[in-house]
Amino acid sequence: MNSPKDILTSRQLLVILISTVIGVQVFIMPRLVVEAAGRDGWLSLVLGGGWALLAATAAAYLASFFPRQTPVVWFSHLLGKWGGIALSLGFGCFFLFVAAEVLRLFTDMTQTYLLPRTPSEIIMITFLLSIAYVVCHGINPIARVTLIFFLFGIIPSIILIAVFQGKVNFGELVPVLAGGIAPVIRGFLPAYGDFGGWGIIVFLVQFMDTPKEAVKGTAVGMAVIWLFFMATFIITLAAFGPIETQYLLYPVVDLIREMEGVGGFIEKLDLIFLSAWILSVFVTLAVCYYVAVLAISQLAGIKNIAVPVYVGLPLVYLLALLPQGYKAAEGLVGYLNYTSFIFSLSVPLLVFLARRKIKQGGVSDGEQT
Template sequence: MDRISLLQAVVILTSTNIGVGSLILPRSAVEKMGTPDAWIAVILGGLLVILASLIITNLNRRFPGQTFYQYSHEIVGKWLGSLLSLSLVTYLIVFAAFELRIVGQVTQFYLLDGTPIEFIIMTMMWVGVYLVIDGINPLARVCVILFPITLVIFLLIMCLSIKVLEVDHLRPVLGLGILPVIKGIPSTFLSYSGFEFMLIWLAFMKQPQKAGKAASLGTLISMILYVITTVVVIGGLSVNETKKLLWPTVEVIRQYELMGLVFERFETFLLAVWIMQIFTTFAICYYLASLGLAQLFRKKLNSCSFFLLPIIYIVAMYPENINDILKLGDMIGYTAFFFGGALPIILLCITLLRRKRYGNASP
């Protein structure tokens, strides 16, 4: 079986999290809350994800070397376990299709105007097939290569954003109390979607005893990046302006042109690396869905990968407009917290009640 290191596990989790969410999180949070305190909701959402991640790692270490597709059968039986596994595969297919559609929309709008979105999506899919068929190790290596590049460019752009940031746009803090912040927490679910994939890929870790550390570090890094993004966007555009823009993170970067910088269309730098990050999220979803079918039906991974290719394309092209795409994103966010939050708690409780112990893992 392929194995991944602690560093690769942290980077995979972070790379999965910081895909589409970074482009739309400020707008979705501000729409729900109506206040500049969206960054507080991002922090609280991140803390919830860390808690859920620790529950997942607690569950997984009781079944060392097994993925959710395998140990779910031992916990709830063959039929219910297969149903849950197929549900997770379906979710992964929809998630992969959503990532593809978003990257197609953004690429077409900002970079390749006039290029058919079908061509953009199909190109991404074929590259994804090439990456997925060799297992999780190539995926992990690609994430490790791309993430530092993304991080450096992101921090550079955020430093430049200080010139357009106005602190008054972030005030007053908790002006309407804590209730709007609590109301805004669900709007962060899509951005943190991907932590639930630990139900599967933690089985590939070389040091499974460090899974909790990987989960906490990966989520913490994502949370910090999201807080910075949210503060910069709201501080640079204001609450009212953020509500109106479809991709506020990109739009705030375009403000740099007004500051007389040497580079024009500076947002192209961010979009280039962010498209790569969204691609890695798609590839991870695609691989995990293919792995699920392979383990459930005892087929080869390559066969399942090619089988899923047209299905993902059809799902990606199904939404008719951007509103349908965003609604699909909301659905994914809530489903993520079912698979990453509610379901692991239920399965862990059943495991504890049955007093099952696997390997040297402690309860």
């Protein structure tokens, strides 16, 4: 069970979900999807985003069966002791690697655009210590920080994409399916991977004051992310075309640079966008690391997560340094996409088992929403 002070509202869950999933992936998403699917990448995003939305909503529905209970408890209830331990450990390790991947991509982008002379080690350590301070205080401070950063980070980013003013040619999106359905299928996993952060829902619903609202909040949040990624991809492709997009390291940054200043009054929009992005990455890393530490702490029976938070920092740091070059770092993204997809396949099974337990009376009335 969780402390009564650890409470999330449906609005906070919505904001955390949007802020976490958008994160850092949006900057490389158009290139990764175009490399796999070409100009039909938007169809891959339709499929990948749709599957992620279903998986996330189903996960929220599943977690709502067990209000104020940790997934560690109900995983074991559904899968048995060792099955529950394995799945809990899997989620914990997954988000630990996600945190390392986000940290690495953040560091690479920061060195490229903002701090080219600053050693990567300094950037990583400074950012990790800032993250640890917030994570140590639990989900409520994280939720409050996320709301502030959402207002000043995510919303401005969405507005910049929505009001894009630049040279675009939507003819770059046609012909559709010129290469058949195969490219769309190849692009499914990279497209789905952009939504892979949905797994945080499994561990956050336990903090909600009204778990029944988790399903609606999750569905709305994933739909917003889906539309944002679709708009970002389509505008990027229309601005650069499929060939040039493949050779842009961070296509969305180049897209913002193509924007015309608002009435000639606001210039250097890329710097504004990158400043907003830093806030978004802070939230993504904080939430992913919190979920990783939470899963492992609950599995080990540790009530105070402060010690695991600081003990885990060197591991995240070393994992972030492990890939040699940005290509190797993006290779890690591919493995994480596969892992997230496997988790998504497990959700329907867990829902089925939970429903069967309820029918058999294996879940008490207090555990149902």
